[in-house]
Amino acid sequence: ARAELVWWVHQLAKSDDLGLPLASRFDFPTVGDDDHIIEYHDASRTPGDVVASGFGAWTIIRNVFCFIVGRWTHVEIDEHSINVLESHVRDMGTFTFVHHARSLGCSAKHATAFSDNRTAEANAEFGRPGTALLNLMLQQRQEEADSISLHLANDRVASVDNDIADLLSRGDVYEALRFPRAAELKVLRLEVDPARRRIPQVPQL
Secondary structure, three states: OHHHHHHHHHHHHOOOOOOOOHHHOOOOOOOOOOOEEEEEEEEEOOOOOOOOOEEEEEEEEOOEEEEEEEEOOHHHHHHOOHHHHHHHHHHHHHHHHHHHHHHOOOOOOEEEEEEOOHHHHHHHHHOOOOOHHHHHHHHHHHHHHHHOOOEEEEEEOOHHHOHHHHHHHOOOHHHHHHHHHHOOOEEEEOOOOHHHHOOOOOOOO
């Protein structure tokens, strides 16, 4: 309840803006459009704590709230930074949602990923990753998008407006789904392909 009150204080303080994310799901440009997938994602990382470390992403496709959710392994938590994990959940969400949308007959030629991680968003938008792994992930993301004629875009969302993805990443699925259910949306959990779930590895020279 306290977290929700904080969220409402934030929303009322910027009442001239669209209330992201669910409040504007039909007003926000292209949300619900068969041609454009709008994705929100987040990752949590607490060293030594698998329960508190995970990922979540969501979108709305034909008035259905679609989401992915999962936990990182101990190895993933120990070996990768939050920037890598954020980038990986972005890619899992983008391609899982696009393939699902196309399976329903949507054209889904465009995808915009919203992140509250400045580094991950900047890496994807401006192509200036700071590590070899982030560079590889960005390269693979663009190559896959090109192979399926998908146009990518990235944008930033304030952490307070990314609360649903944050709840999913922390494993609080029940609380996260309270929002779409209150909006009378159908809910569908999508499974991530095992090959896509694996974090890429930089080839050893």
